[in-house]
Amino acid sequence: MNFLDELDWRGLVKDVTNREGLTKRLEEPIVLYCGFDPTATSLHVGHLQQLILLKRYQGQGHHPLALIGGATGMIGDPRPTTERSLLTDEDLQKNIDGISAQIKRILFADNNPVKLVNNADWLQGLSVFDFLRDYGKHFSVANMIAKDTIASRLQTGISYTEFSYTILQAIDFLTLHKNENVQLQIGGSDQWGNLVSGTELIRKTLGHEVEVYGVTSHLIMKSDGTKFGKSEGANIWLDPEMTDAYTFYQFWINTSDEDIVDFLKRLSMKPVEEIKELEKAFVERPHERLAQKALAAELTELVHGKEGLEAAQRMTDALFSGDIQALSVSEIRSVFANSFTHDVNEDKTLVDLLVDTKILPSKREARQMIQDGAIRVNGEVVKDLEFVVAKKDALDQELTVIRRGKKHYHLINHGSKL
Known part of the structure; x- marks a missing residue:
């Protein structure tokens, strides 16, 4: 099983611009990137799939970049229904600082650290004339309105600002290709149109012989149809100040039996064979919740560190045993936040x-x-x-x-x- 086949097995491949070519290219180290727009002060568990995907490529010897959308975050990727509210400069910078710290914590620990870049460095100085002349002429309006993210908004209305987002993201790919030798962009399935825009802009401006790739992964969905990433109606954030280690740990512990194997494949860094063994044990003894405990431990340590995991497990054990005197007042308030x-x-x-x-x-x-x-x-x-x-x-x-x-x-x- 090659690397791309393993990603497929994990449910992490939906669309590929050129699967045969990418399979061959991944035999040697490649520079790739994934973008994160700073729409909030923290990323949430829905972002973990892409962060961990960068970590998977990182572990294979490839060179990941994490792009912070300091410029595109001022606009916002079009949502399926309504326009995004524009951020103030102060709020935008606060969001950039917050998610940058989280990305560093998760991806900078390895010997092959991720490189952090901000598209404000090349987009904010771009004049409207350069934008229209050098980039706008390469995009067909007919093709743009056919993209899912834009087509879904044609009836309810979409501003030219958000309509332009796909062009800005394409400029990101082109700029990173020229400056950092990036040849691969990854993202969720909702980013397919933007990924294709980038590969097309590169070929139109640099020549069709230039080979770049785009890969999307299936968005994480819960089997009961409810939105992934929320607990008691609230987002599960990656910022410890917004979601503490115990709440984070319990989110995974409480994953349904119907969802846990899928989440384990997508989000665990454990090898394929180890996951298969864990799945087998889980099926045989579901009451022990072995899969939930394994994923909860792995992801809590990844996001909150070893101390955070130990605290979450201590709090969980205290709740189960009733020995709450072993906990601090702040820990008790965390454990019983919904009481x-x-x-x-x-x-x-x-x-x-x-x-x-x-x-x-x-x-x-x-x-x-x-x-x-x-x-x-x-x-x-x-x-x-x-x-x-x-x-x-x-x-x-x-x-x-x-x-x-x-x-x-x-x-x-x-x-x-x-």
């Missing part, structure tokens, strides 16, 4: 607290659950009906965790005493 939170400004008996916060509907039921050992306070079973939940006994004198039954957690924030 009910109650602000309490005075010490109360456990019975009163359970009723006043509406954890339980009545004192009779509160007393019964306490006597049955169904209430835990900071991980410890409490059966004393006179037990007082006090700020001085809280974790860091700040937080008390009440567990009702096996799965229902409530956080008590202790304010100042009245």
